[in-house]
Amino acid sequence: MPARQNDTFPPLPLIEDPLRLVTDDPAWTYTSTCAGGGGTAPLRVWRTADGGHLAIVTQSVGPVSITNAAEEITAALISQYPGPVVILEHYRAGDGAPHDRLDQVLVRPGRVPEWKAVWPIPPANPNFETHQDWMRECGATLLSARAR
Numbered sequence: 002m003p004a005r006q007n008d009t010f011p012p013l014p015l016i017e018d019p020l021r022l023v024t025d026d027p028a029w030t031y032t033s034t035c036a037g038g039g040g041t042a043p044l045r046v047w048r049t050a051d052g053g054h055l056a057i058v059t060q061s062v063g064p065v066s067i068t069n070a071a072e073e074i075t076a077a078l079i080s081q082y083p084g085p086v087v088i089l090e091h092y093r094a095g096d097g098a099p100h101d102r103l104d105q106v107l108v109r110p111g112r113v114p115e116w117k118a119v120w121p122i123p124p125a126n127p128n129f130e131t132h133q134d135w136m137r138e139c140g141a142t143l144l145s146a147r148a149r
Contacts, residue, residue: 009107009109009115010105010107010115010117011085011087011107012131013087013105013119013131013132013135013140014049014050014051014053014055014085014087015049015050015051015138015139016047016048016049016050016055016139016143017048017050019047019139019142019143019146020142020146021047021048022045022046022047022146023046023047023048023054023082024044024045024046024056025044025045025146026043026044026045027043028041028042028043029041029042029043029044029058031058031067031070031073031074031077032070032073032077033065033069033070033073034072034073035064035065035069035070036064036065037063037064037065038064038065039063039064039065039070039073040061040063040064040065040066040067040070041061041063042058042059042060042061042063042067043058043059043061044056044057044058044059045057045059045143045146046078046082047143047146049084049085049087051084051085052084053082053083053084053085053086053087054078054082054083054084054085054086054087055086055087055089055143056078056082056086056087056088056089057089057091057103057143057144058074058088058089058090058091059091059092059093060090060091060092060093067090068090068106068116071090071106071108071114071116072108072114074088074106075088075106075108075114076108087105088105088106089103089104089105089106089119090103090104090105090106090116091103091144092104100121101120101144102118102120102121103118103119103120103140103144104116104117104118104119105117105119119132119135119136119140120132120136120140
């Protein structure tokens with residue numbers, strides 16, 4: 002799925018088998034330079050069709066949010082999984098919104114982290130059709146997948 006022009010985020014990758022996880026860790030530990038020092042979060046990782054990985058990190062109760070630890074989480078995942086790694090932050094319904102939310106996080110050297118809403122997004126968003134198709138093809142299944 003091509004990214005729109007001027008979009009610095011990598012496209013959402015295709016997952017050949019959303020039920021075949023590389024990692025399914027309900028209490029993955031991450032560190033952070035924030036005062037809380039880190040936390041734990043559910044982590045699910047899949048191999049992508051292009052040979053990279055897609056990671057979904059779900060916010061859980063803890064001293065440091067996954068958003069505040071984005072740089073450390075990104076560094077840990079990139080060092081652990083070969084190839085390009087696309088990282089999505091997952092916030093469950095009731096965690097500030099009445100529905101689940103997915104945001105793509107991008108951390109580049111020497112820059113502050115950037116986020117892009119993946120789902121839900123309004124129809125006026127230029128990524129709406131692409132993200133809607135991705136959610137229909139595999140995104141919804143990924144949110145409920147567990148290792149088999």
